[in-house]
Amino acid sequence: MSLMLLLIVAIVALLIIGASVLLLRRAEEDPLAVRIDEFAAREEAVSIEDIELSMPITDRIFVPIVRRISDFVVRFTPQTTLERTARQLELAGNPRNMSAAEFWILRGLSTVVLGVLLFVMMTRNGAEPTKRILWGLGGAALGFYLPAMFLRSMIDRRKQSIIKKLPDALDLMTICVDAGLTFNAAMQKVSEKWDDPLSDEFGRVIYEMQLGKSRRQALKDMSDRTDVPDVTSFIAAVLQAEQLGVGIGKVLRIQSEQMRVRRRQRAEERAQQAPVKMTFPLVFLIFPSIFIVLLGPAGIQVARSEALKGLTG
Template sequence: MILLLGVALVFAALFLVFSSIGGLTEERGGVARSLEMLEAMNNAPKELSESEADRPFGERVLEPLYLRAQRLGRRLSGADSSERVRHKLDLAGNPPGWNVDRVAAGKVVGSFVGFAFAALAAVVFGIDFPIWILVVLAGTAVGFMAPNMYLYQRAYERTEKMQRELPDAIDLLTISVESGLAFDSALQQVARKTEGPIGEEFARVLQEMQIGRSRAESMRSLADRTNMPDLRAFVSAMVQADSFGIPIGQVLRVQSHEIRTKRRQWAEEKAQKVPVKITVPLIFCILPCLFIAVLGPAAITIMRDLM
């Protein structure tokens, strides 16, 4: 403890020395800038000063802090973080109000919030100083990773929902094409009748096609925005059918059968995992209660007889 305190005091002394040296070198420039600022404030119109003072608290204080947090988050995340964050946002369905800058700022704000909560919890519970440092570092790391964890959870839930909805959407697309509709019209019909992320993705494909992108490019973008193997296989089959001139109705019928078979296998896999998952609550929650209910009276009787 004394060693850590000494190291902290040494760093504080060095910081004060360097700060004083920097202040001496920039003292004249700082005084000149202050005089210029005071002169400009005296010469400024009164209406401008009043309008500056009447600005909301968010514009005067919160917005500059938010911009600083964005810049700091970009520096901490790295140069290639924008593409990775944008891909995570696409996987999460682009939540309203979320963008790359907000994620970068959220990492910095989350770090400060995690640091504050971890330090407060360590002080309240009276944790020793070495463990206090570990708790604070862990809280800061959790706060920094909080936006990424939120996007991961949103992407996981969205993928699970798309996995359940994809066979029905492909069946509706197959029926629409076989009934005489063109592929674009059938896709529009599916986007209108289907609710959830599948309908949103098909609607986005139609929007990209309307602004001039080709069907193959729009479908490939759909595959890039998701991490579902079934949807990627469907997009690949549609692009190949469009390139080689294969009848789309036949390809859709095959894809619909395969995707529905895979969904049945996925459901069977989930059902096979239930006995393994229920083992832990069975051992730690159900069996102790059962033993107490069955063996409790016998144990009380034995204790009375022995006493």
């Protein structure tokens, strides 16, 4: 029995040693060399046509078409217009990674689609030719301005999100710096903790610094991308403190207090504007409903009594 047990232990030990040797050899191998060997071991070389056929149909057909159209748009669109559109896309965060030419292609498509759609609808309804043309032109105008309106809305929402999150981000950065972290590590903590435009901007600053850009230039670029006065003042204070040698923790503490005061002031300002904004719905929506509920039964009774008097008279 003891001999059998020793034999089993020896076999298990040999298996463990063999597996360890194989794992160590794989760990020492260069993964790039392994990939090269795999491609070299293929019997047939992969041609460019096979690679293109393996791509999705959208990448094979629609992407080249969009690129050709965008080249045409870039050629015949003023450079100032493209730069202004690119600036607006940057302020909106550009979640789709869309170029200025592609945005103008989208505006052109929406113009044609809405114009033709309304024209066809009015034609089916049997409208006069003048009305068809007017409705078609109205749809085209709506399709032209609708993407710009959506882009403007995205810019406003992004700015409001940054303004709302900035005091909390500065509080976290202040705590991190007081705990002994560097300013770069504090920005990294903010980018990891939340998923919002401000955290994305701090993450982009860290990424640009890793690529070799100076912190001063990366922060200035962040100020240009956000176009928020609070962010601009915060970055200016940080850069000035860095230039003068002032402790960054003290600057962050002062800036966080100022941002909280500004947020409270904005809340008070909105509270003071509430009565003015409530005037229109009160006068045109709520008061008429109240009058109908209060005076409606009395009016019905008066009408019935007048009708009864007319019948008896």
